[in-house]
Amino acid sequence: MNEKEVGELRRRFKADKSAITHVRGCYVNEKKEIVSQFNQSLALMSEEESEKLLAILRRTLSGGIDRNLIDISFATKQVAEGEEHKLLMALRDSGLGDEEAVQAFFQKAIDSLDLEGSYLILLAHDRYDVPYRAKDGETQKDASEEVYSYILCSICPVKQTKPALSFQARESRFYNRQADWLVSPPEVGFLFPAFDDRTTNLYDALYYNRDVGENHENFAQAVFASPIPMPAQAQKETFQSILGETLGEECSYDVVQAVHDQLRELVEEHKENKEEEPLMVSKGAVKCVLLSCGVSESHVNAFDSRYDDSFGAETRLSPRNLVDAKQVQVSMPDVTIKVSPEYSALVETRSINGKKYILIPAEGEVEVNGVPIHIDG
Known part of the structure; x- marks a missing residue:
């Protein structure tokens, strides 16, 4: 994928443009145990909350091509009969409704990830009615060529804040702010399938790493079973x-x-x-x-x-x-x-x-x- 294609998808992650209706996920503690699972409807969240959740997901499509964002290719045999590709397809084709596939993915991710502390595994599914683009670059929204169906996975560390003294301006008083748990930007994630030439490419995925010095190779091998480049x-x-x-x-x-x-x-x-x-x-x-x-x-x-x-x-x-x-x-x-x-x-x-x-x-x-x-x- 190139920068324009990634940018086109990034712009989808806003409440008025996205077709994402819910986000599935689980909270994993420092012992690699699933503490809770959720299937969060965006419609039941406030506008501010849903925008922030979409913004976190959008970060999985940030950074430089071939630095933070890496193309992962599947061999023809993998697409035809590989278990890893079959699992990703089950997640996508069911719109994250295949419970067995979701649970299998959660466990696969947890077993292969080596992150310190607690984290969230977030899964979102979107269907993008791709508008036709003329040779001059202008898009025609009413002339769609295909519907691009894809999943996005974001692995987000959850970090505890420190207690602090806060000031409430409206009440003109100080108060003690308790420690809280905050969702950090994604550490690793991926988009499947790829959006090459503005169309579905089942032979590729786009793999994200926040740190250009780390590629979380074990996670990539567990999810894709394909060679990945050396970290930038x-x-x-x-x-x-x-x-x-x-x-x-x-x-x-x-x-x-x-x-x-x-x-x-x-x-x-x-x-x-x-x-x-x-x-x-x-x-x-x-x-x-x-x-x-x-x-x-x-x-x-x-x-x-x-x-x-x-x-x-x-x-x-x-x-x-x-x-x-x-x-x-x-x-x-x-x-x-x-x-x-x-x-x-x-x-x-x-x-x-x-x-x-x-x-x-x-x-x-x-x-x-x-x-x-x-x-x-």
């Missing part, structure tokens, strides 16, 4: 490690800067062109950058081999997962220098009288802790 943060750390270890003495500031500049430019161009499909980069593209920087063929081949071992030869990665588009950071054990990418070329590395230095031209006003200083010369 792990992709970045692995890519950095591969560059540093395979290029050896040729891994200079200029080489790393060139690779990062190239990836950042791809991100900027993709954003400026407003391209719908997610941006991905191949191993070959990175190798071309390395060769253009004068890196020896032997070191490029070493990079090639390590990339295959870590990611897979044909795996394409999102540049957004590999570089920080907002800053360049140069770190030493006791010093960290952060530079805007557009000024990264000002940074130099040089050896003077046998000592290694990082040099930055001191042009314009220089401040130390907010105090303007004078530099002799």
Whole structure:
């Protein structure tokens, strides 16, 4: 799914647009025991409460594509006879009315999740009458092409607040606010089936993780039984490690800067062109950058081999997962220098009288802790 398709569904999660009539769920304590279950009708909630519940569900469709939101693909055999896919279809086709399927899913989720403390498992079903979209991008609500039926799952931690002193303005008095339990934004969740090309794709699901450093692999395997990509943060750390270890003495500031500049430019161009499909980069593209920087063929081949071992030869990665588009950071054990990418070329590395230095031209006003200083010369 791309950002436009996700955005189209996100806009559904409002009281006046959603066809969600109820939310099923269960409350799980820190011992992984189901304390209570519910089938909450949105019609019986106040408008403010239902809006907040829909907002929590909507958060499961937030974040970046290939960072927080990951496409999960099912093999043809799984769709035909896989137990995991069959369970998801039973939940969707019954509109969460298949009690056996709901209970089986709750138990599967609880057994595979490794979350600290209590949490809620929320399940919602929606039917979206997809409006026809003309070539010029305009939608025609009265010309629907299909009804997209899907389920959304949100796993939300429940955290206890601390007692506090509160002030009631209307009564002009202080009072003690007791500890309460609050529903936090989703930690993990998914959408099934996917909404690819604005139509139902039973061969895909969209998997959500709030933390880009965690992908809750056990939960994903239990629900989808399909391979999932390395977490975004792990992709970045692995890519950095591969560059540093395979290029050896040729891994200079200029080489790393060139690779990062190239990836950042791809991100900027993709954003400026407003391209719908997610941006991905191949191993070959990175190798071309390395060769253009004068890196020896032997070191490029070493990079090639390590990339295959870590990611897979044909795996394409999102540049957004590999570089920080907002800053360049140069770190030493006791010093960290952060530079805007557009000024990264000002940074130099040089050896003077046998000592290694990082040099930055001191042009314009220089401040130390907010105090303007004078530099002799």
